[in-house]
Amino acid sequence: xxxxxxxxxxxxxxxxxxxxxxxxxxxxxxxxxxxxxxxxxxxxxxxxxxxxxxxxxxxxxxxxxxxxxxxxxxxxxxxxxxxxxxxxxxxxxxxxxxxxxxx
Numbered sequence: 001x002x003x004x005x006x007x008x009x010x011x012x013x014x015x016x017x018x019x020x021x022x023x024x025x026x027x028x029x030x031x032x033x034x035x036x037x038x039x040x041x042x043x044x045x046x047x048x049x050x051x052x053x054x055x056x057x058x059x060x061x062x063x064x065x066x067x068x069x070x071x072x073x074x075x076x077x078x079x080x081x082x083x084x085x086x087x088x089x090x091x092x093x094x095x096x097x098x099x100x101x102x103x
């Protein structure tokens with residue numbers, strides 16, 4: 001589908017709602033980049049779980065199964081995500097400094 005938005009008309013609300021409206025307001029989603037190709041899902045889960053409850057932690061792979069050097073981590077709370085950024089942004093993992101941003 002090219003257009004994921006729909007117009008909502010309601011007596012209390014009128015506007016456009018995108019797919020992101022279904023996200024939990026308080027969750028914290030991180031994009032981690034500059035990962036070594038040997039980093040796997042387990043590593044990401046182990047490292048980031050110390051900051052709070054994880055809803056998702058996954059390395060991104062291409063169609064041939066090679067790591068793209070990025071991962072997505074979703075915390076149950078935005079505060080946990082911010083703590084993870086403060087603690088691990090620019091910290092080396094397997095010799096490469098992680099770049100972490102909230103998305």
